[in-house]
Amino acid sequence: MFEVFEENESEVRSYCRKFPTVFTHAKNARLTDRDGREYIDFFAGAGAINFGHNNPYIKQAIVDYLSQDRIIHALDMYTEAKEGFLLALKEKVLAPRNLPYKVMCCGSTGTNAVEAALKLCRKVKGRENVFAFSGAFHGMTLGSLAMTGDRFSRKGAGTSLGNVTFMPYFNAFEDEMTSLDYLESVLKDDHSGIDRPSAIFLETVQAEGGINVAPVHWLKRLRKICDENDILMVVDDIQVGVGRTGYFFSFERADIVPDMVVLSKSISGFGLPMSLLLMKPEYDLFKPAEHNGTFRGNQLSFVGARAGIEYFDKEKLDMRASDYGHIIMDYLREEILPLDERLKIRGIGMIAGIDFSAIDSKLALEACHKCFDAGLVIELAGREDCVLKILPPLTIDKEDLVKGLKIVKESVKNVI
Numbered sequence: 001m002f003e004v005f006e007e008n009e010s011e012v013r014s015y016c017r018k019f020p021t022v023f024t025h026a027k028n029a030r031l032t033d034r035d036g037r038e039y040i041d042f043f044a045g046a047g048a049i050n051f052g053h054n055n056p057y058i059k060q061a062i063v064d065y066l067s068q069d070r071i072i073h074a075l076d077m078y079t080e081a082k083e084g085f086l087l088a089l090k091e092k093v094l095a096p097r098n099l100p101y102k103v104m105c106c107g108s109t110g111t112n113a114v115e116a117a118l119k120l121c122r123k124v125k126g127r128e129n130v131f132a133f134s135g136a137f138h139g140m141t142l143g144s145l146a147m148t149g150d151r152f153s154r155k156g157a158g159t160s161l162g163n164v165t166f167m168p169y170f171n172a173f174e175d176e177m178t179s180l181d182y183l184e185s186v187l188k189d190d191h192s193g194i195d196r197p198s199a200i201f202l203e204t205v206q207a208e209g210g211i212n213v214a215p216v217h218w219l220k221r222l223r224k225i226c227d228e229n230d231i232l233m234v235v236d237d238i239q240v241g242v243g244r245t246g247y248f249f250s251f252e253r254a255d256i257v258p259d260m261v262v263l264s265k266s267i268s269g270f271g272l273p274m275s276l277l278l279m280k281p282e283y284d285l286f287k288p289a290e291h292n293g294t295f296r297g298n299q300l301s302f303v304g305a306r307a308g309i310e311y312f313d314k315e316k317l318d319m320r321a322s323d324y325g326h327i328i329m330d331y332l333r334e335e336i337l338p339l340d341e342r343l344k345i346r347g348i349g350m351i352a353g354i355d356f357s358a359i360d361s362k363l364a365l366e367a368c369h370k371c372f373d374a375g376l377v378i379e380l381a382g383r384e385d386c387v388l389k390i391l392p393p394l395t396i397d398k399e400d401l402v403k404g405l406k407i408v409k410e411s412v413k414n415v416i
């Protein structure tokens with residue numbers, strides 16, 4: 001059934017092992033496989049499908065562009081597709097939020113924007129060290145991997161991953177401020193043995209790390225620490241940006257302005273490759289071509305991204321994520337938690353998690369398999385993959401959302 005893949009494709013393939021079927025079609029929050037079986041999608045391409053599969057508004061813009069023989073590949077030359085995107089981003093996203101950022105178009109995946117940010121922070125501040133947090137995930141290339149916590153991924157580097165110091169995330173201690181007390185003491189103590197970093201990289205909600213939602217007061221204090229110590233704050237919004245938390249940018253809820261932001265996944269609107277580094281203008285210090293690349297600026301992604309921004313604005317996707325987020329958290333609280341008092345739930349907007357670690361982390365994988373058997377695609381996150389991660393497209397129908405949640409409930413009940 002999967003011979004072509006198993007014989008020809010590298011062993012590195014991963015998601016297909018959890019979702020063993022051959023997919024053929026996808027529409028909004030539904031996937032269809034070769035046998036015509038339908039699945040509800042609680043995975044959304046790991047956050048790349050916030051606008052739903054084949055979103056008709058975005059698809060139309062891309063089809064129109066394609067059908068007119070418009071330019072598809074242009075490196076970083078000026079095109080109307082890029083012009084339209086930059087204007088839409090400025091007028092509908094950045095200006096209304098008073099965000100001053102300049103936009104750097106990076107390579108096609110999120111990790112390339114993280115690499116660009118890392119290089120730029122070191123260049124701007126002239127300091128090699130950066131801080132990242134325990135539980136962080138920033139990507140798989142060497143710089144991003146050096147800021148990623150999980151040992152399995154780090155081991156895959158096959159080389160040393162240096163010049164990053166890990167600080168405890170807010171959830172490392174019972175009192176969440178202990179982590180920042182420690183971070184601050186390291187900066188103050190001239191005998192701490194830890195070099196002052198050029199930047200602190202963070203996710204305001206760690207997704208791969210297990211759906212850890214940093215509290216607002218923690219984020220605000222971190223911003224203050226960065227200001228007081230001449231350190232850049234870089235928010236990685238690759239997975240939880242573009243509306244996921246109920247805001248276009250995840251840091252809006254804390255009313256802070258990072259010095260740089262990295263975006264990818266859903267920013268192209270259509271699941272096409274695209275990544276961006278947004279930076280305050282005073283940090284726009286790369287010389288021309290200093291972070292170059294052939295695929296910086298896929299024209300179809302620009303067209304999709306512009307249409308996605310228009311759709312976001314028109315449909316108020318941030319409010320929808322917030323409303324549907326309440327449906328999810330209410331369901332988890334009322335229907336899932338009573339199944340076993342040792343379960344833990346966490347979430348914000350349309351990202352939520354069910355943590356099995358206090359019972360047995362392995363149960364999360366069993367629940368994930370049961371969900372798939374019952375027609376739901378859902379992934380795991382966190383230490384030892386102990387968290388079942390709920391991440392539907394923001395455009396999912398209410399019926400599908402509730403149906404998916406019921407499958408989750410039955411699967412959890414089954415495994416515990």
Ligand SMILES: Cc1ncc(COP(=O)(O)O)c(C=O)c1O
Pocket residue numbers: 046108109110111112114137138139140203207208236237238239240264265
């Ligand atoms: C927060 C975060 N940063 C960076 C990345 C890396 O993005 P990509 O896989 O597109 O390189 C991911 C991917 O899951 C992510 O969730």
